[in-house]
Amino acid sequence: MNTVDRxxxxxxMGRAAESIGVTQAFLRSLDEAGLIExxxxxxxxxxxxxxxxxxAARVRILLDQGFPLTAACRIVTLEDRLEAAHRHIRELxxxxxxxxxxxxxxxxxxx
Numbered sequence: 001m002n003t004v005d006r007x008x009x010x011x012x013m014g015r016a017a018e019s020i021g022v023t024q025a026f027l028r029s030l031d032e033a034g035l036i037e038x039x040x041x042x043x044x045x046x047x048x049x050x051x052x053x054x055x056a057a058r059v060r061i062l063l064d065q066g067f068p069l070t071a072a073c074r075i076v077t078l079e080d081r082l083e084a085a086h087r088h089i090r091e092l093x094x095x096x097x098x099x100x101x102x103x104x105x106x107x108x109x110x111x
Contacts, residue, residue, distance in 0.1 A: 006054075009039035009047035016048040020057040030056055035073040055080060 017024045027048070030036050036055055038046040048056075055076050062072035082102050089096060 006051040007049045009049050009052075011048040011050075011053060013038075013046045013048070016046075016053055016056075020053050020060070022056065022060055026060070027056060029069065030059060030073070033069055033073050035059065035077065 011019065013024050013027060017027055027036075027038075027046070031038060031046070036048070036052040038048045038052065041047055058076045058079070059069070059072045062075060063069065067075070079102070086096050086101075
């Protein structure tokens, strides 16, 4: 799926909640926390993108692991920004070494 598709607000709140297995109240709480800001339809209904739903699903996992909502949102935000920075580096022709790749946990790195 390309970036345009991932960022297109095509999911209604009900469909969004169902697709990632959360309640609509949970999605509203992420809006209130400032993690995701859904687009609004002409009638004022929230519309979510695939990218926003991916963020929400990752927050749900962290909450299930015992993290508070604010910490989970911060972690997901930082991970998302780091992923975007890595993507930008690659687009510019750079590379990410294993020591720089945040997707590899530090305790499993050799060397």
